[in-house]
Amino acid sequence: MTPGTPEATDTRAAHETRETPEATDVRATREGTEAPEARETPRTPSRATRRRGRALVDAIHDAVLRETTENGVARLTMEGVARRAGTAKTSLYRRWSTPEDILMEALHGAYPQEEPSPGADDLRGDLVAALMLFHGLMEQEPLGPVMLSCVAEASYRPEFNERLWREVYEPRGGRFTATVLRYYADRGGVDPARVTPVTIDVGEAMMVKYTLDRLEPPSPAYVERIVDEVLLPALGRDPR
Amino acid sequence: MTPGTPEATDTRAAHETRETPEATDVRATREGTEAPEARETPRTPSRATRRRGRALVDAIHDAVLRETTENGVARLTMEGVARRAGTAKTSLYRRWSTPEDILMEALHGAYPQEEPSPGADDLRGDLVAALMLFHGLMEQEPLGPVMLSCVAEASYRPEFNERLWREVYEPRGGRFTATVLRYYADRGGVDPARVTPVTIDVGEAMMVKYTLDRLEPPSPAYVERIVDEVLLPALGRDPR
DNA sequence: ACTTTAAGATACGGCACCGTTGCTTAGAAA
DNA sequence: TTTCTAAGCAACGGTGCCGTATCTTAAAGT
Structure with missing residues (x-):
C-alpha cells in the first residue's frame, strides 16, 4: 500500500496501489500518464x-x-x-x-429463422407476405444496416462472402419467395416451368436494389407493386 | 524483380548526402534508419x-x-x-x-458514358443490348469491382452515396433499360402504363443481385433469360 | 467461509497511417 | 542557358489499433 498516492478515481486507485516487484520506478512512470479522455466510440462506463x-x-x-x-x-x-x-x-x-x-x-x-408459410389458395397474398418477411429483416435495427454492410464487404472479399453464406444464410433458412413458388408449383397453382433461378430471385433482387439505392427498405405499397408488376407477370399470372 | 529491393537505393543516396545547415547531427539520425522493406501494397519503383x-x-x-x-x-x-x-x-x-x-x-x-441507342423495331434485342451495356460495365476491370465496393460503402454512409450519385452516376447518364423503355413507350411498342419505377429497375436489379451473390456478372445467356422471363412479361409482352 | 474462475483495468512495444515540413531536382518555359 | 515550377524524397510528432502480459477483484462454485 504505497502511501501518499493521489486518491484519483476510486476504482483506478485500487490499481495504482498494486504492488509490483520493482514498484518504485514503475510507479514513477505511471504517475506521469494522463487520463486518456474522450475517444471516438461511445465509452460505456464501467458498471458496478x-x-x-x-x-x-x-x-x-x-x-x-x-x-x-x-x-x-x-x-x-x-x-x-x-x-x-x-x-x-x-x-x-x-x-x-x-x-x-x-x-x-x-x-x-x-438472424431470424422464420420461413414463409404459404396457405389457403392465395398466391398473391403469400408472395407479398414472403417479401414482407424479407422487408422486416432489412428494416429491423440493427440487423438491416449490418446486412447491407456485409453484402458490401462481401462484394470484394470472397472468403467473407463464403463465410456469410456458410455461417449465416444457410443455417438460417432464409428462403423467401422460393418457398412460396415451390409450394404453388407443386400444387398446380403455378406452372413449374416458370419457377426458374430468375423468377425465384426477382422479388428479393428488387428489394435489395431499392434498399441499396435509397438506403431504406421500400414501403409495403411498393412491395405489392413488385408482386403485381413483375412477379405475377413473370409467373404467367399477369393481373391485367 | 521486386521493387524496393536494397540495391535500388541509388536515387535515395542522392538525398542522404544532401547538405542541411545542421548537417552533422541530422545525418547521424538518418544513417541509423533502415530501409523500410516490403510493405503491403506493391511499391512501384521510382522511375528514371x-x-x-x-x-x-x-x-x-x-x-x-x-x-x-x-x-x-x-x-x-x-x-x-x-x-x-x-x-x-x-x-x-x-x-x-x-x-x-x-x-x-x-x-x-x-465511368463509360455510352447510352443504349434503341433502333429498328426490336424491343427484345434492344433490352438485351441495354443490359449488356450494364454488363460490360460490371465486367470491366477495374471498374466493376470498384463499383461494387462503392455500393457497399454507400450502404452505411449516406454522404458517400449522395456523392456517388452526384459526381458519378448522374453526370454520366447511366440510364440503361430506362432509355429503351421510354423509347418504345413513346412509339407505341410498349404500353406506357407499364413503364413504372418497378419495371424500369427490374433489369438492373437482377444484374446487381446476381453479381453481389456470385461475385461475378451473369453470363450473356442469363441476361437473355432476365429479358425473356421477367422484363418482357412485366411489359405485357410475355414471349410464351 | 474458502477456493476457483473469469472479467476487468492498465501498460507495453510495434506498426501503419496521418498531415506537414524542408529540401533536392527533373522537366518545361523563358 | 538560365529560370521557374512541380515532383519527389525523407523525416517528424501524433494517433489508433494490434496482440500480449500482469495483476486485481467480482462472481460463482464448494
Whole structure:
C-alpha cells in the first residue's frame, strides 16, 4: 500500500496501489500518464456489477452489431467493440481472435429463422407476405444496416462472402419467395416451368436494389407493386 | 524483380548526402534508419523519368482504382495510393485532401458514358443490348469491382452515396433499360402504363443481385433469360 | 467461509497511417 | 542557358489499433 498516492478515481486507485516487484520506478512512470479522455466510440462506463457468461456475450454481440452499422465491417476493431461493450479487450481475445468472428456469431444469433408459410389458395397474398418477411429483416435495427454492410464487404472479399453464406444464410433458412413458388408449383397453382433461378430471385433482387439505392427498405405499397408488376407477370399470372 | 529491393537505393543516396545547415547531427539520425522493406501494397519503383500533369494524374487515378478493388473503399489511404502509384504523398496532398476525393475523380473519368441507342423495331434485342451495356460495365476491370465496393460503402454512409450519385452516376447518364423503355413507350411498342419505377429497375436489379451473390456478372445467356422471363412479361409482352 | 474462475483495468512495444515540413531536382518555359 | 515550377524524397510528432502480459477483484462454485 504505497502511501501518499493521489486518491484519483476510486476504482483506478485500487490499481495504482498494486504492488509490483520493482514498484518504485514503475510507479514513477505511471504517475506521469494522463487520463486518456474522450475517444471516438461511445465509452460505456464501467458498471458496478460485473457481467459474465451469456450476459456478457450478449452485450458484446450487441456492441459488434452497432459498431458495424456505424462504421461498417471494414472498420471493425477489437478496441472499438470492447469500448462499445464496456468491457476489456482481454475478454474479447479470450473468446475470439478477430472482430469478424464476433460479427459472424452475432449475426448467426440475430438472424431470424422464420420461413414463409404459404396457405389457403392465395398466391398473391403469400408472395407479398414472403417479401414482407424479407422487408422486416432489412428494416429491423440493427440487423438491416449490418446486412447491407456485409453484402458490401462481401462484394470484394470472397472468403467473407463464403463465410456469410456458410455461417449465416444457410443455417438460417432464409428462403423467401422460393418457398412460396415451390409450394404453388407443386400444387398446380403455378406452372413449374416458370419457377426458374430468375423468377425465384426477382422479388428479393428488387428489394435489395431499392434498399441499396435509397438506403431504406421500400414501403409495403411498393412491395405489392413488385408482386403485381413483375412477379405475377413473370409467373404467367399477369393481373391485367 | 521486386521493387524496393536494397540495391535500388541509388536515387535515395542522392538525398542522404544532401547538405542541411545542421548537417552533422541530422545525418547521424538518418544513417541509423533502415530501409523500410516490403510493405503491403506493391511499391512501384521510382522511375528514371519524372511524370507531371496529366500523365501523373492518370497514374494516380489508376492506382486509386486498383487499391479500391483490392482493399475496398474503407481501407483507402493516401500512403497506399501513393505507394501504388509510385509517387510521393506530397504530390497527392497537393491536389486532393482525401483518398475519396481521388476516387471520385477517377470514377468520374473511368465511368463509360455510352447510352443504349434503341433502333429498328426490336424491343427484345434492344433490352438485351441495354443490359449488356450494364454488363460490360460490371465486367470491366477495374471498374466493376470498384463499383461494387462503392455500393457497399454507400450502404452505411449516406454522404458517400449522395456523392456517388452526384459526381458519378448522374453526370454520366447511366440510364440503361430506362432509355429503351421510354423509347418504345413513346412509339407505341410498349404500353406506357407499364413503364413504372418497378419495371424500369427490374433489369438492373437482377444484374446487381446476381453479381453481389456470385461475385461475378451473369453470363450473356442469363441476361437473355432476365429479358425473356421477367422484363418482357412485366411489359405485357410475355414471349410464351 | 474458502477456493476457483473469469472479467476487468492498465501498460507495453510495434506498426501503419496521418498531415506537414524542408529540401533536392527533373522537366518545361523563358 | 538560365529560370521557374512541380515532383519527389525523407523525416517528424501524433494517433489508433494490434496482440500480449500482469495483476486485481467480482462472481460463482464448494
